[in-house]
Amino acid sequence: MRTDTGQVFRLEDYRPSDYLIPRTHLTFRLDPIRTIVIADLTIERRAGVDPSAPLILDGDDLNLKRIELDGIEHTAHEATPERLVLKDLPETAQFQLTIETELEPDRNKALMGLYRSNGVYCTQCEPEGFRRISYFLDRPDILSVYHVRIEAPRAEAPLLLSNGNPVDSGELDNSRHFAEWHDPHPKPSYLFALVAGDLGCLRDSFTTMGGRKVDLGIYVEHGKERLAAYAMDALKRSMRWDEEVFGREYDLDVFNIVAVSDFNMGAMENKGLNIFNDKYVLADEATATDTDFANIEAIIAHEYFHNWTGNRITCRDWFQLCLKEGLTVFRDHEFSADQRSRGVKRIAEVRALKALQFPEDQGPLAHPVRPRRYREINNFYTATVYEKGSEVVRMLATILGRETFRAGMDLYFERHDGEACTIEDFLKVFEDVSGRDLSQFGLWYNQSGTPNLTIKPSYEAGTLTLEIEQSVPPTPSESRKRLMHIPLAFGLIGSDGRELQWSSAEGGTVDGGVIHVRKRSQKLRFHGVAERPVLSLNRGFSAPVTLAVEQRPEDLIFLARHDSDPFGRWQAFNTLLTEALIAAYRCVLGGKATVFEDSIARLAGSIAADDDLEPAYRALAITLPSEADIARDIGKDIDPDAVLVARKALVGFIAGANRDSFHALYQHLHDTGPFSPDAAAAGRRALRNVLLGYLARSNDGTDIATSHFTHATNMTDLIAGMGTLAHEHPGSPQARAALADFERRHADMPLAMDKWFQIQATVPGEHALETVRTLMRHPSFSIDNPNRVRSLMGSFSAGNQSGFHRADGAAYLFFAEALMDIDKRNPQLSARLATAFRSWRSLEPIRQEKARQALVSMVKMPGISVDLGDIAERSLA
Ligand code: ARG
Numbered sequence: 001m002r003t004d005t006g007q008v009f010r011l012e013d014y015r016p017s018d019y020l021i022p023r024t025h026l027t028f029r030l031d032p033i034r035t036i037v038i039a040d041l042t043i044e045r046r047a048g049v050d051p052s053a054p055l056i057l058d059g060d061d062l063n064l065k066r067i068e069l070d071g072i073e074h075t076a077h078e079a080t081p082e083r084l085v086l087k088d089l090p091e092t093a094q095f096q097l098t099i100e101t102e103l104e105p106d107r108n109k110a111l112m113g114l115y116r117s118n119g120v121y122c123t124q125c126e127p128e129g130f131r132r133i134s135y136f137l138d139r140p141d142i143l144s145v146y147h148v149r150i151e152a153p154r155a156e157a158p159l160l161l162s163n164g165n166p167v168d169s170g171e172l173d174n175s176r177h178f179a180e181w182h183d184p185h186p187k188p189s190y191l192f193a194l195v196a197g198d199l200g201c202l203r204d205s206f207t208t209m210g211g212r213k214v215d216l217g218i219y220v221e222h223g224k225e226r227l228a229a230y231a232m233d234a235l236k237r238s239m240r241w242d243e244e245v246f247g248r249e250y251d252l253d254v255f256n257i258v259a260v261s262d263f264n265m266g267a268m269e270n271k272g273l274n275i276f277n278d279k280y281v282l283a284d285e286a287t288a289t290d291t292d293f294a295n296i297e298a299i300i301a302h303e304y305f306h307n308w309t310g311n312r313i314t315c316r317d318w319f320q321l322c323l324k325e326g327l328t329v330f331r332d333h334e335f336s337a338d339q340r341s342r343g344v345k346r347i348a349e350v351r352a353l354k355a356l357q358f359p360e361d362q363g364p365l366a367h368p369v370r371p372r373r374y375r376e377i378n379n380f381y382t383a384t385v386y387e388k389g390s391e392v393v394r395m396l397a398t399i400l401g402r403e404t405f406r407a408g409m410d411l412y413f414e415r416h417d418g419e420a421c422t423i424e425d426f427l428k429v430f431e432d433v434s435g436r437d438l439s440q441f442g443l444w445y446n447q448s449g450t451p452n453l454t455i456k457p458s459y460e461a462g463t464l465t466l467e468i469e470q471s472v473p474p475t476p477s478e479s480r481k482r483l484m485h486i487p488l489a490f491g492l493i494g495s496d497g498r499e500l501q502w503s504s505a506e507g508g509t510v511d512g513g514v515i516h517v518r519k520r521s522q523k524l525r526f527h528g529v530a531e532r533p534v535l536s537l538n539r540g541f542s543a544p545v546t547l548a549v550e551q552r553p554e555d556l557i558f559l560a561r562h563d564s565d566p567f568g569r570w571q572a573f574n575t576l577l578t579e580a581l582i583a584a585y586r587c588v589l590g591g592k593a594t595v596f597e598d599s600i601a602r603l604a605g606s607i608a609a610d611d612d613l614e615p616a617y618r619a620l621a622i623t624l625p626s627e628a629d630i631a632r633d634i635g636k637d638i639d640p641d642a643v644l645v646a647r648k649a650l651v652g653f654i655a656g657a658n659r660d661s662f663h664a665l666y667q668h669l670h671d672t673g674p675f676s677p678d679a680a681a682a683g684r685r686a687l688r689n690v691l692l693g694y695l696a697r698s699n700d701g702t703d704i705a706t707s708h709f710t711h712a713t714n715m716t717d718l719i720a721g722m723g724t725l726a727h728e729h730p731g732s733p734q735a736r737a738a739l740a741d742f743e744r745r746h747a748d749m750p751l752a753m754d755k756w757f758q759i760q761a762t763v764p765g766e767h768a769l770e771t772v773r774t775l776m777r778h779p780s781f782s783i784d785n786p787n788r789v790r791s792l793m794g795s796f797s798a799g800n801q802s803g804f805h806r807a808d809g810a811a812y813l814f815f816a817e818a819l820m821d822i823d824k825r826n827p828q829l830s831a832r833l834a835t836a837f838r839s840w841r842s843l844e845p846i847r848q849e850k851a852r853q854a855l856v857s858m859v860k861m862p863g864i865s866v867d868l869g870d871i872a873e874r875s876l877a
């Protein structure tokens, strides 16, 4: 593991490699503690490169056994675990290099390279894990055709999988066997994968639009095949959707997915052999919530869509990560919108963006969608690269229009298939199909920070004037910002709720319901507007910006009822709620009683009961902003305890005013039919479960929640019942009974126990720290397993504002110590968890100081990994 902290990688230092590797032949002799890897590489010197140029291969923690050049042992090399430098190379343009290394999969707890999870050999190579398997040019612009041979004892590993198509298999001595795989599509090393073990399989097939029959397999633990049915269905729908919407067809004879229980991220798009965190594959109504089902659908789609956006066209270097990730997130968002409800999906996306990306962009870890420097690339698999990266593609589609956007995508696939590309290549295809200059738009990739638009509307004699000003706040290492191109979708709404027209607009570009903001300030005039309109701004969240608009509460109430854009309606009510919560927070800080307008409770009541609206929408609308949302919108000097009190007060106020109607609706929504994971049924459960949260505040609240828990016939309702009891009535006999009952029923189901850990770790208040400490000793917990660690410690630090940000700083110290322990095994995991500190400067001074001390203690730790050191140091900078 690297622990040197010096090296910084810079975008401007990119240089093509002197050598290429057109063919890679790998042989694996698998063994838990002594795996042999023989890499037979065809090396090609790039035209014009001097034959004296050394060949420098990447390694990480490698144990070199032997090197041959064109079949002869080669001694002119320097090998360290991190590097292999070869000199005195043949003058010929091509030669064969053979490298033998020895690995210990069982001791690999970092879950990068080749490791064993639950007895199954598997690999994770993105971004730089291949160098933990063999010395290689481990960079995404080196594309190679792979042929892989795997040998293992048949009893231990009857299943031997790699990328591409199966080409051979057979028996060997000593009850060992082998399989060979060939992948005809040249690929970078980060897309290499191998899986070997004893697994069950759910099989199916798919016939592509061109008539190719593809064998589909999802590999899971024996006995769990049935739990892969939903994932399989999502896979087939993804394959069809990509043909219909993007014209993209699958290109191998097989497509395999393997679920493993120890995995650092969600899933990985290895060519023809996706590897998944089992939590994003396994589901049935008894074990998975509706959120799990939706995540499975989205992630199966995401990894499948990478086959074209990522694999066929890959990244030139890791600075271009958003080229594949932002684009692929955009594609999976569109898929889910088509499969479910577009309006509801968009609201959920924006909530996630604001919860995860906005704080990143507004704190010390801010970076552009395409970063320009990094010390550890693993720390850039961020909400900015993924989610903001997707928003940038969405803006491009908004600016160009759907048809031109599709034409640009077609050109991208045609022009760059088989290449390793940059963001410039991507933008160029859209410039070429549209004839537009996208250089100002391109700033979205290069400049960090969330832009703000200040808008002052005024209306007089048929003319609406909008004074619009843009600003981008300074972010680390970017103090001066350039002006952006911001596509702001909008509508003007008349008093009857209908869209108002205008005869002409001057002072800026307006087209198809979108204002194109490009200047620092502008005065936009709409003439021929029949009456003073109510403004619906940033419809569909067309741009990832913050808005400061003078809008009267009655206009927001009006929008919350009448905006034809569902996102606009949600946004209006959410703004009202946020303003009420911030006012209440100020009251709490000032020692005054909280007061709320009756109109808010009435609006919540009428939205909840409005049968013309989808239940899923109603559920989202009446869900109050989270404590973290409120803190983000307060912005500075935050006291999380006061936020908690303010939020509880508003929940109580809305609950009290709507007690009877919420109860009637709650009962009416009770579903007695057979379970379906579809969006409509999930929406009804979501609404009913949000109502439960309100009802839990009434006198008979514990009874209602207990009965909800007892009568639940699926995991969604079970979790809602248990969560409501644990959070609204912590420590009550009913809460304790529910937790004990759940534990007893799910003790041998780790993924279900994760939910049990999470609920307890997020019970607000001081007590949570003791709970987390205790649960770390629970038999179902394991510090080596990322899912366990995330569900207990990740949800505590990122999802429990009052508990984690205890005023005495005890949780910070505990957490810093735990991270340093995790860091010794799995630096990626510790670094990811450490981002919980990223907003420390927006806390009130006492907590700020305690958080700073915890960060400093980590930075000082001897032997801290590059990953964790990088996050801690940037957080402090
Ligand atoms: N490319 C994977 C995904 O879709 C993420 C893999 C990241 N892995 C890592 N170790 N950082 O989206």
Ligand code: ZN
Residues within 6 Å of the ligand: 302, 306, 324, 325, 328
């Ligand atoms: Zn991805």
